[in-house]
Amino acid sequence: MEQAIWAENLTKKFGSFTAVDAISFTVGQGEIFGFLGANGAGKTTAMRMLSGLSFPTSGKARVAGFDVYKQPELIKRHIGYMSQKFSLYEDLTVQENIRFYGGIYGLSGAEIRSKTEQLLQELDLEWIAKSQVQSLPLGWKQKLAFSVAQVHNPSIVFLDEPTGGVDPITRRQFWEMIYRAADRGVTVFVTTHYMDEAEYCDRISIMVDGRIAAMGSPGELKRDNNVPSINELFVRLARHTSSNM
Amino acid sequence: MKTFWAFVKKETIHILRDPRTLIILIGMPIAQVVLFGFAITNELNDARIAIFDGSKDPVTIEIADRLTSSGFFQLAVELKDESQLEQAFRHDRVKLAVVFPPEFQDHFFREDSPQIQLIADATDPNTATTLVAYASAIIRQYEQEKKGSATLPYAIQTEVRMRYNQELKSVFLFVPGVITIILMLVSAMMTSIALTREKELGTMEILLVSPLKPAVIVMGKVIPYIALGLANVAIILVLATTVFHMPIRGSLPLLIAESLLFILTSLALGIMISSRVQTQQVALMISLMALMLPTILLSGFIFPIENMPWLLRAISHIVPARWFIVIVKGVMLKGAGMAVIWKETLVLVFMTLVLIGGSVRSFKLRLE
Numbered sequence: 001m002e003q004a005i006w007a008e009n010l011t012k013k014f015g016s017f018t019a020v021d022a023i024s025f026t027v028g029q030g031e032i033f034g035f036l037g038a039n040g041a042g043k044t045t046a047m048r049m050l051s052g053l054s055f056p057t058s059g060k061a062r063v064a065g066f067d068v069y070k071q072p073e074l075i076k077r078h079i080g081y082m083s084q085k086f087s088l089y090e091d092l093t094v095q096e097n098i099r100f101y102g103g104i105y106g107l108s109g110a111e112i113r114s115k116t117e118q119l120l121q122e123l124d125l126e127w128i129a130k131s132q133v134q135s136l137p138l139g140w141k142q143k144l145a146f147s148v149a150q151v152h153n154p155s156i157v158f159l160d161e162p163t164g165g166v167d168p169i170t171r172r173q174f175w176e177m178i179y180r181a182a183d184r185g186v187t188v189f190v191t192t193h194y195m196d197e198a199e200y201c202d203r204i205s206i207m208v209d210g211r212i213a214a215m216g217s218p219g220e221l222k223r224d225n226n227v228p229s230i231n232e233l234f235v236r237l238a239r240h241t242s243s244n245m
Numbered sequence: 246m247k248t249f250w251a252f253v254k255k256e257t258i259h260i261l262r263d264p265r266t267l268i269i270l271i272g273m274p275i276a277q278v279v280l281f282g283f284a285i286t287n288e289l290n291d292a293r294i295a296i297f298d299g300s301k302d303p304v305t306i307e308i309a310d311r312l313t314s315s316g317f318f319q320l321a322v323e324l325k326d327e328s329q330l331e332q333a334f335r336h337d338r339v340k341l342a343v344v345f346p347p348e349f350q351d352h353f354f355r356e357d358s359p360q361i362q363l364i365a366d367a368t369d370p371n372t373a374t375t376l377v378a379y380a381s382a383i384i385r386q387y388e389q390e391k392k393g394s395a396t397l398p399y400a401i402q403t404e405v406r407m408r409y410n411q412e413l414k415s416v417f418l419f420v421p422g423v424i425t426i427i428l429m430l431v432s433a434m435m436t437s438i439a440l441t442r443e444k445e446l447g448t449m450e451i452l453l454v455s456p457l458k459p460a461v462i463v464m465g466k467v468i469p470y471i472a473l474g475l476a477n478v479a480i481i482l483v484l485a486t487t488v489f490h491m492p493i494r495g496s497l498p499l500l501i502a503e504s505l506l507f508i509l510t511s512l513a514l515g516i517m518i519s520s521r522v523q524t525q526q527v528a529l530m531i532s533l534m535a536l537m538l539p540t541i542l543l544s545g546f547i548f549p550i551e552n553m554p555w556l557l558r559a560i561s562h563i564v565p566a567r568w569f570i571v572i573v574k575g576v577m578l579k580g581a582g583m584a585v586i587w588k589e590t591l592v593l594v595f596m597t598l599v600l601i602g603g604s605v606r607s608f609k610l611r612l613e
Contacts, residue, residue: 047471051454073456080453091262092255104249104455132262 001061004029004156004187005050012045019045021210022059026106027189027191032182034201035191036230042210043191044084044160050189051158052076077105080149086159088145090134094125098148099135103106105152119147127161139170144178150186157181159190175200186215196204205228206237210235213237248457252357252465255302259439260469270435274427274477279486281419292376293321295333295342302350306359308387312343316380326602334366341365341376353391358605416489421573424481429540431474431517432511434532435466440519441528460605467512471500475501494580503576503586504579506593513600514565520604540566568592 005027017201027033037043046055050063051152052072061068064078088097098119098198120126123143133141143161149157159178175197180189182202190201198204198218205215213222214221214237218230227233260267264347296311298305313320324330333339344362352359363380365373439545444448452462462512475543478501485491493500514536522528541547543557544566561567568589575589577582583590 043450053450053454076454076456079454081451083450085450087447089255089259089448090446092258096255096258100251100255101451101455103254104452104457106248106456125548164294 001161003027005020005033005061005063005189007050007061008059008100010046010049010061011057012049012054018054018210020049022144023210023212025205025215026212026214027187029187030182030185030187031201032178032190034198034203034204035189035207035236036195036198036204037191037207038193041207043207046207047158047160047191051079051081077152078155079159080152081160082149082157082162084164086138086141088133088141088143091132092135093130093132093221094120095129097144098151099127101148102151109151109169113153119144119151123147139166139173141178142166142170142174146174150181154186156187156189159189160187161193161197163194170199187210190219194230195234198230198234206234208237247376248314249461249465252461253468254471256439257468259461260473261416266435269478270431270473271480273430274423274481275484277423277427278420278443279483279488280417281423282416282485282489284411289372289375289379291319292317292372293316293337293339294339295324295330295337295339296320296343297324297327297330299327299347299546300345302348304350304353305345306393308345308384309343311383312380315379315383317376330364339366340372341380343380356392362506407464417484417491417578419546420481420485420489420491422544424478424504424573425507425544425569426537426540427477427481428474428508429511429536429566429611431477432467432508433515433527434535435471435473436512437518437528437532438523439466439470439589440516441522441525444519445524463516470512471505471508475504476509478504481589491577493577495576495582499583500573500576503569503572503593506590506597507565507572510565510569510593510597510600513597513604517600517604524567540565543567544570545568557571562594565596566592569590 003026005025007026008024009022010020010024011022021230023046035047037065044053049056049068050061052063052068052075056068065077066072066078068075072115089100092100096112098116100111102115107115116129120129123140125140125144128136128206133144136144146157146159146162149159166174171194178190178200181239183189188194190197201218203217204221205212205213214225214233216224221230221233222228224231227235229238296309296312298309309320312318318341321339322329322333324333324342327344330342330344333342342362344364344366346360346362349359349361361384363377365377367373367513407511442448443452443466453459482500486493515532518528518531518535539560541595543550543553543561543564546566550561550567553561572586572589572593575586581587
């Protein structure tokens with residue numbers, strides 16, 4: 001399988017604090033890779049280094065074939081990003097948001113028009129295309145944000161806790177969208193702390209205190225560690241380190 | 246370039262979708278100019294005066310006549326007796342009393358310096374001083390007309406001319422100040438809030454992860470505010486020239502170019518604030534405390550810089566508004582050209598470059 005993301009000993013320090021401690025992993029093209037960890041474990045910092053928002057302190061990484069040190073601008077063109085904070089403009093309409101994000105990624109007028117039509121149709125939002133985003137329920141906003149993050153057809157999308165605060169049914173629908181994107185060959189790199197969502201991923205890694213404590217497919221991890229669920233494994237790993245402290 | 250316009254368009258929508266803020270931004274300059282022009286005025290018109298004429302001769306009657314027909318004074322009460330003075334100040338609320346002694350005319354022509362007593366209500370010292378000065382001037386002028394200056398060979402005659410603002414209209418003073426404050430408000434405060442809003446909402450992260458260059462993001466965000474600032478300049482100038490007949494003696498293009506320069510200085514300040522704070526509220530507080538207060542108090546708009554203690558005078562040098570007010574006054578009232586205001590212009594250019602340099606460096610290209 002072709003590698004979408006490749007990281008070797010990737011490290012980020014803030015002063016004397018090591019947020020991400022020499023993590024190494026690869027993610028294949030079209031894979032759904034779950035990045036798990038408690039709050040403060042270093043998930044977001046790792047994701048930011050991979051998406052060109054922050055330079056690593058040391059280590060190597062390539063994203064979509066581009067070096068994170070030398071080619072961050074090229075990386076930016078080939079990835080989509082959706083943050084844990086809601087990332088559409090509330091006072092712009094659905095259509096204007098799509099048009100704006102298409103515009104900043106340099107899509108032509110015709111491309112934006114066809115993309116807008118396609119997205120609205122997929123999301124079934126045509127009837128409220130001219131409503132301001134603030135009038136939409138949160139679940140719809142999240143789905144729209146996910147689609148907008150892919151307006152420029154990126155080969156990788158980074159999702160930073162995309163389902164925070166969303167009801168279970170919408171979360172389910174959101175994951176169906178993730179599967180559809182993966183079927184199209186898009187690599188999905190997703191952080192979450194919902195352990196049930198971890199089971200939906202092709203492969204997961206569990207981060208504890210800046211290190212990767214476990215990595216593999218959910219089935220493998222459960223079998224190797226002899227636990228009934230990822231949740232159990234996660235709690236065990238997290239407790240292990242906190243008892244060391 | 247296309248991505249840039251997509252950005253400007255989006256920013257314009259933000260401004261237009263927030264009609265309350267827009268009304269404030271457009272309405273405020275109008276309200277301020279009108280307020281300063283009509284209501285808040287340093288001029289005195291129709292001050293109530295009392296006259297006690299102990300002589301009632303042609304000279305005193307003519308002087309009284311001149312006083313009341315000058316427009317500055319209106320006769321509130323004519324006193325029959327000097328003892329009514331207290332009553333006049335207390336009950337008739339006169340601001341000034343004029344007392345002519347008996348046989349004034351005889352003394353006047355015999356040149357043994359007759360005395361007119363001016364008694365002012367000094368509960369408001371500024372008003373009292375101004376009224377006394379107006380009245381003295383009118384009386385002196387009458388004296389001169391009647392006697393000619395020849396009779397007083399050694400007297401020093403002062404001839405006062407208030408240049409550039411002959412009628413001492415206070416609106417002439419306030420318009421440059423209002424332009425300055427409004428531009429500071431729109432350019433510095435609004436942009437710092439607009440930029441921190443993106444940080445607060447989390448959209449800044451999305452923008453930084455897009456291929457847009459940080460400089461393009463900042464430019465795209467500030468361009469609509471430049472337009473808004475220029476629109477405000479236009480509104481204020483139109484009001485000042487049509488309603489208050491304020492002249493623009495210098496070149497209009499120069500005035501607009503200087504306004505643009507000041508807008509850039511303010512924008513740079515706004516960008517610098519937004520690069521250092523995370524929330525809109527902090528941005529607002531800092532803009533108000535660190536920008537608006539010095540702009541109002543230390544720019545020479547309300548309090549003359551010459552009268553300040555040396556420390557405040559020194560601080561006033563780093564207040565951009567101080568230099569801009571000099572420029573606006575110079576161009577509008579004195580008809581000054583670049584040859585006169587080059588120093589102030591250079592100071593603003595220098596400040597702008599330093600601020601832009603500083604904020605580009607501190608603007609976080611990468612959110613750490």
